[in-house]
Amino acid sequence: MNFPILSAIILIPLVGAFFILITKGDYKNIEKNSKYVAIFSSAANFFLSLFLWSSFDFTTSDFQFVETKIWIDGFFKFQLGIDGISILFILLTTFITPVCIFSIINSVKFKVKEFLIAILVMETLMLGVFCSLDLVIFYLFFEGGLIPMFLIIGIWGGPKRVYSAFKFFLFTLLGSVLMLIAIISIYWLTGTTDVIELLNIEIPDGYQKLLWLAFFSSFAVKMPMWPVHTWLPDAHVEAPTAGSVVLAAILLKMAGYGFIRFSLGLFPVASEYFIPLVFTLSLIAIIYTSLVALMQDDMKKLIAYSSVAHMGFVTLGIFSVTQQGIEGSIIQMISHGLISAALFLSVGVVYDRFGSRMISSYGGLANIMPKYAFVFMVFSLGALGLPGTSGFVGEFLVLIGVFQKSMMVAVIASLGVILAAAYMLWLYGRVFYGEVSNKDIKKLTDLNKTEIYIFACLAFLTMFFGIYPEPLFNTINVSVTDVINNYEMRLK
Amino acid sequence: MNTITYILPELFLSLTIMILLMVGVFIKKSFKLVNFLTLLSLIFTIALVLNQTDVYIKIFDGAYIIDKLSIYMKVLALLFTFFVLLISKDYLKINNISRIEYPILILASVLGMILMISSNDIIIFYLGLELQSLCLYILAAFKREDGKSTEAGLKYFVLSALASGLLLYGCSLIYGFTGSTNFDVISENLVMSNMGLVFGIVFILVGLAFKISAVPFHMWTPDVYEGSPTSVTCFFAIVPKIAALTIFIRFLYIAFVTAINEWQTILIFLSLASMILGAVAAIGQTNIKRLIAYSSIGHMGYALAGLITGTSSGIQSSITYLTIYLVMNLAIFGCIFMMRRENVFEENIYELSGLSKNHPIIALCFVIILFSLAGIPPMAGFFAKFYVFMSIIETEMYAFAIVALVTTVISAFYYLRLIKIIYFDKPKKHFTTDYDYGLKISLALSTIFILTYFIYPSTLIHLVSTINFN
DSSP states (O other), X not given: OOSOHHHHHXXXXXXXXXXXXXXXXXXXXXXXXXXXXXXHHHHHHHHXXXXXXXXXXXXXXXXXXXXXXXXXXXXXXXXXEEOHHHHXXXXXXXXXXXXXXXXXXXXXXXXXXXXXXXXXXHHHHHHHHHHBOBHHHHHHHHHHTHHHHHHHHHXXXXXXXXXXXXXXXXXXXXXXXXXXXXXXXXXXXXXXXXXXXXXXXXXXXXXHHHHHHHHHHHHHHXXXXXXXXXHHHHHHHHSOHHHHHHIIIIIHHHXXXXXXXXXXXXXXXXXXXXXXXXXXXXXXXXXXXXXXXXXXXXXXXXXXXXXXXXXXXXXHHHHHTSHHHHHHHHHHHHHHHHHHHHHHHHHHHHHHHHSOOBGGGOOOHHHHOHHHHHHHHHHHHHHTTOTTSHHHHHHHHHHHHHHHHOHHHHHHHHHHHHHHHHHHHHHHHHHHSSOOOXXXXXXXXXXXXXXXXXXXXXXXXXXXXXXXXXXXXXXXXHHHHHHHHHHHHHHO | OHHHHHTHHHHHHHXXXXXXXXXXXXSTTOHHHHHHXXXXXXXXXXXXXXXXXXXXXXXXXXXXXEOHHHHHHHHHHHHHHHHHHHHTHHHHHHTTOOOTHHHHHXXXXXXXXXXXXXXXXXXXXXXXHHHHHHHHHHHHTOSTTSHHHHHHHHHHHHHHHHHHHHHHHHHHHHHHHHSOSBHHHHHHHOOTTOHHHHHHHHHHHHHHHHHTTOTTSOTHHXXXXXXXXXXXXXXXXXXXXXHHHHHHXXXXXXXXXXXXXHHHHHHHHHHHHHHHHHHXXXXXXXXXXXXXXXXXXXXXXXXXXXXXXXXXXXXXXXXXXXXXXXXXXXXXXXXXXXXXXXXXXXXXXXXXXXXXXXXXXXXXHHHHHHHHHHTOTTSHHHHHHHHHHHXXXXXXXXXXXXXXXXXXXXXXXXXXXXHHHHHHSOOOSOOOOOOOHHHHXXXXXXXXXXXXXXXXXXXXXXXXXXXXXX
16 A cells, blocks of 8 residues: 555645636636536545545554655654544545535535635645644644635625634634644653654643643634634624535534544543533533524524534543443534534525525425425434434434443433424424415425435435444444543553 | 955945946946846855855954854845845836935845844944944935835934944943953853843843834834835845844854843843734734734744744744745735736725735735735744744743734734735725736745745755754
8 A cells, every 4th residue: 555545635625726726718617617626526535535445444443544754854744644533534524525515506606716726625624634643734734724714704604704704713723822832842742743652652640731721722612612612603604505514514523533532642641630621511512502502593503503512412422431422422423514514505505595594584494395394304303313313323322421421411411412302393393384474485496406416415324324323333443442442541 | 365255245245336336327227227237246146155155164353254144144135135126126116216226225235234144243243234224224215205205214213323322332331341342252251240241231132122123112113114115115124134133143142142041031021022012003004014014023023032942943943933934024015016006006905905806816825925924824934933932832931832822813813804805805996917027926936935835844944953053
């Protein structure tokens, strides 16, 4: 295996973006060609990552496909590599990106070329986050993702886009700079930022706590955890549909991935110490944001708050540090990636046709758009964690994992499941059932073919992993065991 | 006899200045020719300096030093002067200030800076400084029919003379208490229990802080930057900083190296205050030149931060920071020179509104440069900050690092505001785009450097890591 397949996966979208950049001609042509290029490069990337998955060795927890190059001489290496956990996120990223690109055919009306470039650059950066095995490289990709997202929200967003874009950028930047200090400190403490080496180095306890907090500040903002979640609803509401999808489906997962890889992996003592903190914040996130979600009039905002609640489950699971808890978190992240992407796309469908995201403008939509109503139902059920959808698998495992640590926490977290059912079903009821109160919506057309295909893919995966999550477990099992063993070994 | 060969670049430059003066006087309307010859002579001087790459020598009784630091900084100064002249050609022509004195004054001030860079003696340093400053006063007031330009020149002159006075006073104190003007001898004779010496050091630092526009001696910067012709502002913002930082290093790390405890606190204050003021004060600015002035105050704070550490890696990080920052500055001025409608150079930032629609490529350059100035990876600006923080954290100044990083977040706000105006706002009238090739090429080169620096950052590190003190 000498072919640098990870670099290829990271670079393909960038190459695609470059080709789009140099397309010339009249506007129509540019738009058409750049769409083809974008779809082609992102789809090619998806197939390449499928190939990566198929040639991946599930029996070992070592990092595979490792590529090392000298980067900053004498200081840092450019090192890529994946294990069972990262490959799932790579697959998620490469899958969601083409879906996004398909979806923008309706939702982005101007500067299509630039939008595609931004999405592809975004894909490169996100893949880089999941592949990098050096803290500095990780930071580079992690932080670089701000630029395209800022532009996506700011240029193609809704009326309050400027405020939201700034809030998003400054919140996450403030969180991340502390991580930068931590990374540099780690370098001076241990002499390396190579993650493989660092996993075998014990960092002194006193330092661990500070470093953990610094990493936590960055990941907590990105995740987002209560009380630093406030940028997310704004960003989601104002971002264009494709932007929301990328944000919810992939960007938030970078933090979860970071928690598993770095917080647990590098600072086990501190992680153990701060478990009560994380549990408290997560529980508040689950209960509080679920209640807030109940109050929303804006569909996108409701889904955004539900994301915060779902991410609360993820942090609970990760910091339960049990096999079930962590696996559940990873599956919850993947499933949230699929379901929230689908939900944002669904909201995008009516928003593009009707120009409103307010729940009150709709009502009785099931009579007018039956196919759409069906699709939305599937994903709502997924979001509330109905057995048979992937949402159930994740939440259920997380609760089992947490139960082993603390029954009280598990019980309170379970309340979140009920609240999720409440806000999702209430949303569904208000939008789709009842009389058609607003005459204007009678003109709305049902889903077209592209949309049906996109939703069918997402729905298929949601249900497939709900019924048969075995492929996911197979992939992550060994790596998660290793994370836990490593954690417990170093704790002693 | 032999020592003369070591100062060939300086000799060549002085000769060129005199010859060009003759050319300018005897040939009518010779601006183009003089400008061209100036560019050529700069390249030739760079070649002469590079010829000394492996030399380490102190000549003229130890008063003049040629080492890695001086060579690196000289090349930097000459190179950036070359680019500054290249990008300001259009501006000079359109504003009718394309007089032969302009390139000659610039050359003379560069000569002053080169003397400063190589000085190992207070007297040489002061001579270089004055030669440089006198030329800069005239340059600031170069657009003499314009009130603002004259005002800038006068302001700069008065304040700068005050700073020079303080500097000179400090120098005399140092001379009085150590008995020498040579940096090496000063460092040997430095006895820190002596209050007079502390005063001397403080006065010298104040004078230097003024030249580098560090807070609280920054007052002149926004006004002078705004009032001077943009081409001069561009020169101000780039080249004198190189010389000032070098002389900072020479004073701190050669002459006052044993007094590190005394100057460290002062420098921490200068650096932090510059960062904070640079970040906060720039938020309200609407004139792009003023904005750049505040941003440069902030950036000089970071450049000084590396010097605080007292380590070799600290100096190296400062030099790297300066190098990358100057490239960004050159690039942003390239963009500013492109803000032209017919014969009017726009300076209000709202004139940039909707630039992305009218001129997507300029907008793209702008956005890359601004993200780089804000220090967002993977742009070069991030690495500049990264190296500085590496050296700060190496010496375990965590609180300093955190405050410094918070100011980067604050300063990100005003860079983002510019990006917002460029990308999110409604377009205004088109700019006139018949740009000179020099401008286009310089902007393209610097932007490409900023964007692709992350691919292979080792070259610059290698280059800088040869600069070493003890």
